[in-house]
Amino acid sequence: MNTNPEVRVPSEPAAPPRKNRWETVVVTAAPTVAFLAANAVSGLTAGLVTAAVTAFAAFGWRLYRRQPVRQAVLGLLLVAACAVVAAVTGEARGFFLIPALIPFAVIAVCVTTVLIGRPLTGLLLNRVAGGPAEWRSVPRLRRIHTVSTLTCAAVNVVNGALQVVYYRGNQPLVLGAVHIATGPVFAVIVAVTIACVRRARRD
16 A cells, blocks of 8 residues: 555646747737838828738737737727827827827836835736735745836836827837837746746745
């Protein structure tokens, strides 16, 4: 008789595949790239139509890849709202008005969550990283999430400032580049935060 039964240790939740994270960045950026390319070649109307078609294609791809429906719908609605603003203003830069305002909302959320002791990345990523439910009472984990949340705030300060400057300067190509660049930056912040939480749990 086996007197030493195997003890099963719960496995760590798997990290989101790195390939999927970068795939999400590419799919998210696709409508913006399509808009800029079509607008540069054929004007605003063509840019809006191309962005809409690309956004629906991205929506379908997300559903096909079984990504969260909420994420897919939000992506589609954001592109639709950007297109409406551009159509109403009659300017290509109008496509980036909403993205230019979002960083300021994110800054406010990041700072507020740190001040109340519930850093945003902890609320969003702790479960994904396999952190304990009481992570706020673990100094090292709380410090990790505080630093990563403040890093997000700092990135958004720079992002918001650049978008305001280039929106006022009516430079949609630069606005698009800034908007697209934020995706990889935040993907890196997410990946580093998850890695730090998992390392802290092992130590």
